[in-house]
Amino acid sequence: MSKVSSLAAAIAAIPDGSSIALGGNTLHRSPSTAVHELIRQDKRELTLIKTAGAYDIDVLCGAGCVARLIVAYVGFENLRGMALRFRSAIETGQVHLEEHTCASVIAGLRAAVQGIPFMPLAGMTGTDLAPGRFHAVANPYGGGEVMTIPAIRPDWAIVHVQEADSEGNARILGTTFEDALIARAARHVFVTCEKLVSGAELARQPELTTIPAFQVDAVVEAPGGAWPASCAGYYNIDEAAIGRYYEMAAQATPEHIRAFIAEQVEANQCAAVGAR
Amino acid sequence: MRGGWGALMTAGGVRSDEPAVIMVTALSRLLRDGERVFHGVASPLPMVAILLAKATHAPHLVYINISGGIDPAPSRLPRSTTDPALLEGTRALITLADAFDLSARGELDTVFLSGVQIDARGRINMSAIGDPARPKIRLPGGAGSAFLLPTANRTILWRTRHDSRTFVEEVSFATGSGKVDRVVTPLCVFRRDSEGGRLVLESIHPGVGADDLVARTGFALDLTSIPTTPPPTAAELAALAHVDPEGMHRIEFA
Numbered sequence: 001m002s003k004v005s006s007l008a009a010a011i012a013a014i015p016d017g018s019s020i021a022l023g024g025n026t027l028h029r030s031p032s033t034a035v036h037e038l039i040r041q042d043k044r045e046l047t048l049i050k051t052a053g054a055y056d057i058d059v060l061c062g063a064g065c066v067a068r069l070i071v072a073y074v075g076f077e078n079l080r081g082m083a084l085r086f087r088s089a090i091e092t093g094q095v096h097l098e099e100h101t102c103a104s105v106i107a108g109l110r111a112a113v114q115g116i117p118f119m120p121l122a123g124m125t126g127t128d129l130a131p132g133r134f135h136a137v138a139n140p141y142g143g144g145e146v147m148t149i150p151a152i153r154p155d156w157a158i159v160h161v162q163e164a165d166s167e168g169n170a171r172i173l174g175t176t177f178e179d180a181l182i183a184r185a186a187r188h189v190f191v192t193c194e195k196l197v198s199g200a201e202l203a204r205q206p207e208l209t210t211i212p213a214f215q216v217d218a219v220v221e222a223p224g225g226a227w228p229a230s231c232a233g234y235y236n237i238d239e240a241a242i243g244r245y246y247e248m249a250a251q252a253t254p255e256h257i258r259a260f261i262a263e264q265v266e267a268n269q270c271a272a273v274g275a276r
Numbered sequence: 277m278r279g280g281w282g283a284l285m286t287a288g289g290v291r292s293d294e295p296a297v298i299m300v301t302a303l304s305r306l307l308r309d310g311e312r313v314f315h316g317v318a319s320p321l322p323m324v325a326i327l328l329a330k331a332t333h334a335p336h337l338v339y340i341n342i343s344g345g346i347d348p349a350p351s352r353l354p355r356s357t358t359d360p361a362l363l364e365g366t367r368a369l370i371t372l373a374d375a376f377d378l379s380a381r382g383e384l385d386t387v388f389l390s391g392v393q394i395d396a397r398g399r400i401n402m403s404a405i406g407d408p409a410r411p412k413i414r415l416p417g418g419a420g421s422a423f424l425l426p427t428a429n430r431t432i433l434w435r436t437r438h439d440s441r442t443f444v445e446e447v448s449f450a451t452g453s454g455k456v457d458r459v460v461t462p463l464c465v466f467r468r469d470s471e472g473g474r475l476v477l478e479s480i481h482p483g484v485g486a487d488d489l490v491a492r493t494g495f496a497l498d499l500t501s502i503p504t505t506p507p508p509t510a511a512e513l514a515a516l517a518h519v520d521p522e523g524m525h526r527i528e529f530a
Contacts, residue, residue, distance in 0.1 A: 025342060025358050025372075026317050051372070052317050052342075052358070052419055075416035077318040077356045078527050082416060090414040097414075099403060101452070102316075103376040103423035122380035126399070126453035127422035128408075174360050175343045176371060232360035239355070
């Protein structure tokens with residue numbers, strides 16, 4: 001059964017107030033085209049879940065789409081520095097942050113994947129992130145205690161992959177990050193891909209299919225779908241575009257962010273068409 | 277060669293008196309041959325230090341990063357340290373969850389982490405300045421720190437800024453704390469005192485004045501008979517110029 005959709009229709013299926021786990025890591029294989037469409041459709045009150053985010057989290061905060069974050073890092077690494085709209089959203093109280101460490105995000109997702117309410121996690125001593133939020137339990141099989149992390153069950157996972165077929169079987173080339181995990185933890189999965197390929201092509205090496213079609217709600221062919229982040233095997237980070245965003249974001253209102261994104265996306269699409 | 281420069285050396289545009297070069301060689305020397313070493317996001321100096329160690333005294337070091345490539349041989353060094361460039365040449369690929377599991381079961385030897393603030397007991401703050409619920413400055417977050425600090429066998433901290441607002445007696449919020457072993461800065465190397473758990477001086481970099489170091493550190497220091505950090509050797513400079521021709525070890529100083 002084909003699950004090929006339009007970008008607008010796929011994003012329209014995500015209601016305001018949804019919790020969304022985003023694929024990729026910092027500026028790599030971020031589902032940017034889907035993020036831009038969330039902004040264009042003016043989604044509100046979203047909860048975003050990710051280990052380490054960058055442009056994707058920052059721009060959604062700046063556009064006023066976010067109510068809550070479950071993240072361990074948001075920043076532009078050493079390309080630029082702090083994520084300015086994320087920072088402002090937290091400092092003004094516009095967005096509520098549930099600060100995690102990367103391993104606790106993964107532990108919470110693993111609990112959801114396994115259908116249990118929490119997951120034990122090693123370590124987590126000596127951190128002010130834990131008190132009042134994460135609880136230790138007694139080891140029922142021996143002495144001592146172990147910290148636990150509550151399940152993180154996203155309503156949606158949105159991932160951008162290199163290749164998928166029309167039914168939604170998705171193949172990630174290179175690093176998978178937490179994409180396979182979020183696709184299993186979430187109630188619904190939306191996949192964008194650089195290229196739609198045939199089912200026969202995927203059948204040649206099914207072990208490369210990280211996300212099976214039966215878990216996927218919709219798939220959209222979106223060349224350049226991670227831009228301005230990288231997509232391994234296709235393109236590197238567009239450092240100039242990240243720079244333009246960063247300069248603009250220093251003082252930007254949600255209206256500025258929306259106008260800028262619309263303009264940049266259109267310019268990038270024209271450039272991509274010109275390059276073909 | 278104690279207490280002075282000796283001859284200034286250069287190789288491939290790399291100078292032995294640059295703070296970035298002193299830091300990256302000091303970080304590299306802390307690594308041991310054969311151990312398993314991990315760095316995360318925003319970690320250019322650790323990335324270069326690991327590659328430098330592998331090119332000099334630690335060829336069998338196992339290099340692990342978030343891209344999941346084991347022992348990559350990147351043809352160019354990226355500004356983002358989770359870049360697909362860090363997959364090049366790898367013959368095995370693991371996930372970030374695999375790397376954390378390795379640490380959880382005590383099999384990850386060394387982790388590189390940093391802190392916007394680092395306190396006298398080696399606790400780091402990557403979360404917030406001011407009330408964490410409504411901070412004056414919201415920081416990026418510690419990524420893997422809170423989990424890795426207590427689980428990895430040792431942590432090496434690095435920070436390219438050394439002043440009394442960065443190195444404080446006590447952080448207002450501990451994003452993480454645990455098995456900190458060394459801290460490398462542009463001025464000195466700290467080690468963790470095994471008895472009191474406090475950071476104490478191990479060596480002071482060439483050309484750094486004792487008064488300056490004291491003024492720029494927010495906790496008490498004992499300067500009695502502290503040696504000078506040995507300057508980078510000609511072999512280290514040549515290896516650095518080879519592994520990092522574009523100077524990614526400098527970008528944290530920009």
